[in-house]
Amino acid sequence: MDKTLREVQKEVDDWAKQFKEPYFPPLSRMAAMTEEVGEVARIVNRMYGSKKAKPEEAIVDLEEELGDVLFTLTCMANAEGINLTRAFERKMNKVNTRDISRFEKK
Ligand SMILES: [Mg+2]
Numbered sequence: 001m002d003k004t005l006r007e008v009q010k011e012v013d014d015w016a017k018q019f020k021e022p023y024f025p026p027l028s029r030m031a032a033m034t035e036e037v038g039e040v041a042r043i044v045n046r047m048y049g050s051k052k053a054k055p056e057e058a059i060v061d062l063e064e065e066l067g068d069v070l071f072t073l074t075c076m077a078n079a080e081g082i083n084l085t086r087a088f089e090r091k092m093n094k095v096n097t098r099d100i101s102r103f104e105k106k
Contacts (some may be wrong), residue, residue, distance in 0.1 A: 005084040012074045023079035033072040040065045 003011070016022035024032060043062050046053040053059050077084050095102075 005088060007072070009074055009078055009084055012071065013078050016075065016078065023075055028078070029072070029076050029079060033076055034067070036065065036068040036072050042070060 013022075021028060039060070040062065043059060044064055045051055046059055047062070074084065076082075077087070
């Protein structure tokens with residue numbers, strides 16, 4: 001069975017709490033998350049953009065990098081006391097109300 005966002009947050013928090021400083025300071029967390037998003041951009045650019053990967057350069061798995069983004073995002077949420085389930089519900093509420101006519105439907 002897939003994990004819920006609550007379970008993901010708890011798993012990361014349980015892991016982080018074993019350390020003296022469970023989470024990086026705020027700006028370091030922001031940098032880490034931004035770095036991981038940049039790694040996703042690098043892969044997508046090499047997959048679909050004009051900058052093709054060099055033959056000797058292995059393209060890291062996109063799935064792995066998205067996992068890194070999810071992890072750093074979860075660390076940010078945990079450190080700030082953000083409930084990601086609630087954050088997701090708020091986002092979906094926005095796309096289903098404010099942005100309801102934004103995209104052409106089938
Ligand atoms: Mg990464």
